[in-house]
Amino acid sequence: xxxxxxxxxxxxxxxxxxxxxxxxxxxxxxxxxxxxxxxxxxxxxxxxxxxxxxxxxxxxxxxxxxxxxxxxxxxxxxxxxxxxxxxxxxxxxxxxxxxxxxxxxxxxxxxxxxxxxxxxxxxxxxxxxxxxxxxxxxxxxxxxxxxxxxxxxxxxxxxxxxxxxxxxxxxxxxxxxxxxxxxxxxxxxxxxxxxxxxxxxxxxxxxxxxxxxxxxxxxxxxxxxxxxxxxxxxxxxxxxxxxxxxxxxxxxxxxxxxxxxxxxxxxxxxxxxxxxxxxxxxxxxxxxxxxxxxxxxxxxxxxxxxxxxxxxxxxxxxxxxxxxxxxxxxxxxxxxxxxxxxxxxxxxxxxxxxxxxxxxxxxxxxxxxxxxxxxxxxxxxxxxxxxxxxxxxxxxxx
Ligand code: GLV
Ligand code: MN
Ligand code: MN
Numbered sequence: 001x002x003x004x005x006x007x008x009x010x011x012x013x014x015x016x017x018x019x020x021x022x023x024x025x026x027x028x029x030x031x032x033x034x035x036x037x038x039x040x041x042x043x044x045x046x047x048x049x050x051x052x053x054x055x056x057x058x059x060x061x062x063x064x065x066x067x068x069x070x071x072x073x074x075x076x077x078x079x080x081x082x083x084x085x086x087x088x089x090x091x092x093x094x095x096x097x098x099x100x101x102x103x104x105x106x107x108x109x110x111x112x113x114x115x116x117x118x119x120x121x122x123x124x125x126x127x128x129x130x131x132x133x134x135x136x137x138x139x140x141x142x143x144x145x146x147x148x149x150x151x152x153x154x155x156x157x158x159x160x161x162x163x164x165x166x167x168x169x170x171x172x173x174x175x176x177x178x179x180x181x182x183x184x185x186x187x188x189x190x191x192x193x194x195x196x197x198x199x200x201x202x203x204x205x206x207x208x209x210x211x212x213x214x215x216x217x218x219x220x221x222x223x224x225x226x227x228x229x230x231x232x233x234x235x236x237x238x239x240x241x242x243x244x245x246x247x248x249x250x251x252x253x254x255x256x257x258x259x260x261x262x263x264x265x266x267x268x269x270x271x272x273x274x275x276x277x278x279x280x281x282x283x284x285x286x287x288x289x290x291x292x293x294x295x296x297x298x299x300x301x302x303x304x305x306x307x308x309x310x311x312x313x314x315x316x317x318x319x320x321x322x323x324x325x326x327x328x329x330x331x332x333x334x335x336x337x338x339x340x341x342x343x344x345x346x347x348x349x350x351x352x353x354x355x356x357x358x359x360x361x362x363x364x365x366x367x368x369x370x371x372x373x374x375x376x377x378x379x380x381x382x383x384x385x386x387x388x389x390x391x392x393x394x395x396x397x398x
Pocket of ligand 3: 122370
């Protein structure tokens with residue numbers, strides 16, 4: 001396939017939700033709806049049948065999924081705030097183009113093939129990563145999901161209703177899941193770990209998100225003696241440094257990338273700070289040790305600051321070891337493509353607990369992700385489409 005063909009389809013999606021500060025494609029936003037419309041049109045152009053499931057995931061089918069034994073590829077269309085363009089959409093664009101290649105090659109499909117766009121993979125609006133795939137597989141309670149609130153207090157149920165999607169069907173979808181015999185997600189690599197154009201995933205590190213609530217006493221910045229303050233900002237600042245230190249001590253990763261301060265005034269001591277900690281490591285025991293150490297240290301610091309500290313898990317993802325046989329088969333098909341683990345989370349990690357699942361990674365020259373400098377060359381993306389077509393042909397046409 002010529003890189004121009006990849007570029008042409010890429011260009012049709014690229015402007016949606018793009019801002020000078022990066023992509024803003026949070027789930028059920030106007031940009032997300034426009035991405036969904038793009039998906040529906042591209043699917044229709046290819047004669048694929050489109051359906052939105054009860055969890056808001058979009059499916060485009062070649063063949064009848066009810067026949068079962070289906071092969072599915074795809075990823076997600078939502079972005080983190082200020083994200084890059086490739087994280088998610090690359091897997092969907094590549095899925096459509098790979099199907100085009102197979103049709104042009106005259107492949108005889110023996111199984112239905114689907115391209116899926118899972119809802120809210122990033123968890124950027126409602127806090128839980130891989131929302132759509134977790135709901136579908138029963139890993140997330142639908143009542144809890146429906147009540148999740150975004151930064152403006154809007155619930156997932158209301159956001160879906162505003163988008164014209166009925167939230168009463170949220171929940172496990174064993175029939176749909178049972179029809180899938182393999183899932184292959186293509187994704188941009190999110191660091192500098194891949195030197196070849198295309199790699200194959202071995203595992204996803206265990207990871208999670210915790211909400212940190214710090215409560216103190218708001219007061220005047222000019223009249224409250226320094227030794228009489230209950231300043232939650234101090235406990236918060238300590239927590240950020242403690243998480244960083246504890247992660248470094250264990251070769252783990254810890255990030256506090258989001259915080260909200262109330263009342264957020266220059267001349268007032270804050271009364272509350274809420275922050276979110278993201279922690280990841282190759283081993284679950286390392287993540288657990290990190291969280292335990294942070295909890296102990298920050299609780300102690302809160303006592304000294306005269307503040308209150310509460311830490312609650314919002315989204316936990318255990319380690320994923322991808323299906324070994326499928327991975328080895330794909331590596332062989334792709335002439336010994338490199339195999340690598342990742343610290344980034346994916347819907348493939350959720351699906352892997354239920355169906356044979358694999359991931360293809362596409363080289364990222366900047367090594368940046370979740371930020372506007374995320375990148376992949378047209379030539380590498382085209383190699384990715386060809387690799388995905390090879391894999392789908394093996395799985396669906398033989
Ligand atoms: C998703 O990209 C994540 O790893 O948070
Ligand atoms: Mn992603
Ligand atoms: Mn992401």
